[in-house]
Amino acid sequence: MDQKPVEIRVLGSLSQIDAQDWDACACPENATVQRTVLPSGQRPIDPFTTYRFLSALEQSGSVGPGTGWQPQYLTAYLDGTLIACAPLYAKSHSQGEYIFDHNWAHAYEQAGGRYYPKFQVAVPFTPATGRRLLVRPGYERIGQSALVQGAVQLASDNQVSSLHLTFCTPEEAEIGTEMGLMPRVSQQFHWLNAGYAQFDDFLAALSSRKRKNIRKERTQAQGFGGEIRSYTGDQIRPEHWDAFWAFYQDTGSRKWGTPYLTREFFSILHETMAQDVHLILAERDGYPVAGALNFIGRNTLFGRYWGCLEHHPCLHFEMCYYQAIDFAIAHQLARVEAGAQGEHKLARGYLPVETHSLHWIGDPGFADAVGRYLEAERAAVAEEVEVLTSYGPFRKAEVEEQE
Structure with missing residues (x-):
């Protein structure tokens, strides 16, 4: 037939x-x-x-x-x-x-x-x-x-x-x-989960010099003067998106001249995809100074956007790479895709x-x-x-x- x-x-x-x-x-x-x-x-x-x-x-x-x-x-x-x-x-x-x-x-x-x-x-x-x-x-x-x-x-x-x-x-x-x-x-550079139970297990797989460098970077980042907090689902509030929009605009204007996404996109995201989002904010005295946005897939955490209003040593590495690894290990995800480009990711455990x-x-x-x-x-x-x-x-x- x-x-x-x-x-x-x-x-x-x-x-x-x-x-x-x-x-x-x-x-x-x-x-x-x-x-x-x-x-x-x-x-x-x-x-x-x-x-x-x-x-x-x-x-x-x-x-x-x-x-x-x-x-x-x-x-x-x-x-x-x-x-x-x-x-x-x-x-x-x-x-x-x-x-x-x-x-x-x-x-x-x-x-x-x-x-x-x-x-x-x-x-x-x-x-x-x-x-x-x-x-x-x-x-x-x-x-x-x-x-x-x-x-x-x-x-x-x-x-x-x-x-x-x-x-x-x-x-x-x-x-x-x-x-x-x-x-x-x-x-690209992706981090692959080799069945790690905690971040220290991942560090144990690295050479001694790289292991010490990552620990040093995490300590520097955590010393920015505030706290790094993670949000997903109902934990995310509209004011979090207001803060992240400011970060996104700053990064977009420097990288592309004009941000690709509109503010309304993040409002719709809040209504329809909050459960698929992992939002990381660096907060000092309750005021966000930097943020990173990830999307959660079944097997993968996708790193998408980062921005800040203040520069602090190693804060970008902590929020975009190490916090993502922490989340992937805790939720037994197979990998982290940290976006395009960036050979600097190699030293932080992300392989080509x-x-x-x-x-x-x-x-x-x-x-x-x-x-x-x-x-x-x-x-x-x-x-x-x-x-x-x-x-x-x-x-x-x-x-x-x-x-």
Whole structure:
């Protein structure tokens, strides 16, 4: 019997799709679990592709008109049932992506081409690995194929320069490569939990010099003149978000010129995702002077944002790296992903890992040039990961075991 055709639809807003239908594809392991259930085993694997998170970006105006991130959610239906979806955006720039193609854009436009707009399958402003081809269980093969083919066809029909799937899973990178997309490999630093019962167990796995340095940094940070407190769920109050917004604005203005997220995003986050958030505040006399924001997945703690109004030695390391490790150990999480870049993370127990993306370019000649570049880049990244790992803080036997 012939397979019924898959219908591809492009939606300009998540309001055009039912939340349960989206989450049945995005997080089937958690789609029907109520948000009052908090054990880590009941959380979504990836909080960023949930309807709640993507909708918060859209409702808050963090994506949409005027942002350079115009939603074009890709959906696939079989016999009236949503079997797959993808967070697709039309981009008018390359900001907020963290796997950057600025040089590609410059080269293409220098040659007389028009690089923007382009299409991006991604979670905006979020350099965290996760599924980008979101498929309802039982429809993996047909759903992934429909999304890739649909995205490429959409890009071709709209005559955009390129299509990019960033921070996809290694499995998706393999599938996309088999379907003709170009694979790219980048690098991040992740902390891996080797079954530690407490922070001192992690320290015991390090070389003596690195162990002493981390203890020194933690002591310096804790001496900033106040207390470091963690909040999640109902512990988080609106005034905490007011404080964190000030920190986020400061960091955003220095790094990007303009913060990506709006203040309204954090208000919506408070209403819909407080249970998925781990907020760390450094407070002196009840007044927050610095903060770090993490998101809690089923197996991973995702470090996202940090900011401060005062500089204190090692406070950034404590709040972004060591407090995250403490939380992961206490909640038996497998890893901490501390975001993009930062070789300074290596000395603090975060090892280099490869991250993946997929790319399609409409112009055959330009695609050939980019393909050659990506091949050389993959070899360079693999070598860099190997070299950096050898310089890691772990005793040699520990590094071999984690690899």
